[in-house]
Amino acid sequence: MRLSAFKPPKKPVKPCLIKAAAFKPAFMIGLLGLSSVSFYAQAAHTATIVANAGSPTASLQLISLKGDEVGPDNGADDLSDIAPIGDESDDWIDETRDITAIDNGVIAPNDAAITPDSNPLVDESDYINTDIPAEVATVSLNAISPETLKTFVAVVDLVRREYVDSVNDEELFSNAMSGMLTKLDSHAEFLDAEAYENLRAFTEGDVGDIGIKVVYQPAVGYWVITDVINNSPADKKGIAIGDYLHQIDEFKLDEDKQSNDIEQLLTGIAGTQVDVITSKAGRRKHTTTLQRNNNHPQTIETRLVDGIAIIKLPAFQNTSRVQILQSLTSLDAPVNGILLDLRDNPGGVLTSAVQVASLFMDDTTVVQIKSRQSELRTLMTRGTAVLKPLPVVILQNRYSASAAEVLASSLQTQKRATIVGEVSYGKGSVQSVIPLNEEQAVKLTVAHYLTATGKKIDRIGVQPDVILSGTEREWEQQALDLLRKQVHTSGLRFVQKDSSDNNLSNNSLENKLKY
Template sequence: MLHSRRFVQPSIRNLALRAPAMLALALVLGVQGSAWAQPSALELTQDPSVAPGKAPLPLDELRTFAEVLDRIKAAYVEPVDDKTLLENAIKGMLSNLDPHSAYLEPEAFAELQESTSGEFGGLGIEVGVEDGFIKVVSPIDDTPASKAGIEAGDLIVKIDGQPTKGLSMLEAVSKMRGKPGSSITLSLVRDGGTPFEVKLERAVIKVRSVKSQLLEDGYGYLRITQFQINTGDEVGKALARLKKDNGNKELGGLVLDLRNNPGGVLQAAVEVADHFLTEGLIVYTKGRIPNSELRFSADPADASAGVPLVVLINGGSASASEIVAGALQDQKRAVLMGTDSFGKGSVQTVLPLNNDRALKLTTALYYTPNGRSIQAQGIEPDIEVARAKVTREQGGEGFREADLAGHLGNGNGGPDRSSANRKGEGEATPRPQDDDYQLSQALNLLKGLNLTRRK
């Protein structure tokens, strides 16, 4: 039975939806270490009360397992203790299920529990594994990685001179973590080009989840870098602040930027979508166990006051970002622009075990209001706009009528617009849309929508 309650049942202690990482373990290297391999899923941390139907024990397979264990202990070239063998067996059992199920040892489990605080040490990149290489899923804004120019899709081929080919996520994460202030050199390959090196200094990173500003009079910009526990509240405050900055007048349009947002807390994603919706379903999950089936619906309040909305997404938009984008698209509340999202749509339940360990197990898929599973497909934008750099032609526009001697006046009032008094236009303080083609196209679309709405 699907639950219609908007928030999590009491049995769920923490509900978090973590960013993608193509082969991500639940090791957090960036949002709580250096580089951060964020937990790769919608993570429902709950009491270990799942009680699936009992099945007969596979006795033949268990005998084989016991025999292999005994042979390794007796014949392996070096002694191996039982604990190591059994923990390695558990890890192997989980790693062969899917890329996001994992066995969490105490350190990884503790890091996972702290991953939504918004403050951590590291480089500030979301990483995963693809074809045996460590790959950047997305850099986080205002971190050493983003400031160094690391981009989504970059392959990390060496860490401090050591090749990463064949390294497990755990090994790569361990190499990139370190004390804040220490240096690390990454060798990167971009778009199949020549490897180049980037030297970074690990830092204690405070992620600012929500940023906002006016792009022009009447047009706002709202960027969410990742979904943290308080992101829903921060978006509400940002919407109120944008209205105030606009002279307490309603906005004519808003760009919601979810590009390179790797995900985060599910409840925050629901709250953000709810700020723009007054009714209807936001997201639901389906799985084999009752606790994995949830529904989240919008309430009638509308913090956005129905402002025309364009949502920017790209290949680094994952998990919680895809939930928000999918809900707004299905409910016809926003126009989605950019490129296809990442396609992370599976749900992981984090089950605490004894000895401070936990099991992160894929238990469900999530679906958009129209019943679309995003898993391995992603969200397609309504208008595809690839990333490009905006460049402006140099030089003036030549003479105008107002430059000609003896020209007639306009007669309707206002100064003549000659080339002389137009010099300097466009040379004001740089704006985000000046160098961001996708953002500039989103703003142009909002202006066009506004023109058609005028009476």
């Protein structure tokens, strides 16, 4: 995700006026949640979020699916002109489309927000006006029928009047939007200001979790929460020390899981949501949806073992390519092979996977993207493949997903790397982050990606070339043994050209082949 100036939409956003005169005050205020939502559509190749110096999410750029094939650019080792595509999210592609803004031209006064009800337990249906005004009934809302809209308004009014606790309209409509999106699939969601900012922060280097630590206690036979960070997402939702943790998303927890497994499942792309099932000391279980808003920097761990660089890549971010090069430079020793550990990697920015693939291959197809509204699009490697001479083994597990699967499948298809471990997760969908305004956005699944040869990954995963046995603690050694058989040179040594430059760029490395 790169910074850019705001470009106004080529097509004007047309307001569709919904008059309110025929609505009774009892539910009129419920429509105010729609009053300031604007969808900006742009027919050009890129779309930008409204630039505002005071907004933490200003100047974010998205990439359109409707561009031509991305190809090499005279060998320039630079991918800065490819806007990041985010994932689980994870993949940032803007689908250019025409969306009509809905604006309430007439609003009810503030004092109509609360309607007294002397006897809320008595069914007085004549107080609930579910008639749809003619002005609303004639508005084109595609598949939304007037009857459906009438039912929705009636439910909002019923909750506002009858629910045991008072709830404000902003909360109701926020919940309605979240529910609508999450029912589509597990990756779609409504991003409030905090989640939107955290997602932006993720692309620049942060990852997030929900702010808890857990330990398996054999005496009770459960994973028990031992620490809850103050004011973290978990703390705000009432999760406490001593609670049992039973499940994270679709993964049920038992004694066979390792602490690292739990940590990786709870940690992911900052701003994304995760469902956890907990209970109070084994009593009634309940599900809580949390956003990974407890942010902390991601670090790429790199170490050298017998001339082989072991690179642990937790997620794909805008900085991943440069961090890999920096970490290889910091080794200050010849490297004769790369073991890229993608275990527990949930994905991230898709173009980051393309950038990392460009370290190993030149002018090569990485992934194909297919949306409902555009032709099949191909993303290719670009620039100088500085790691091309080195043999590569990629280590994956069942939690390796999305952009991690893009990289693994690409190098596997081109016979550039040996994939070892177990079958990966199988997340082959592309999410676009579409801004609603300066502080809110929708993360929506807009496409599927396929391997370079057109094979499907979604719900299938990447099949390893070599299935490893034993526990995951033993996999690294097995992978190293396989890689050693492929080493044929004394390696590459990476040095930084300008030691005074603390910000290493893609073009500021000199690599020297040592024989």
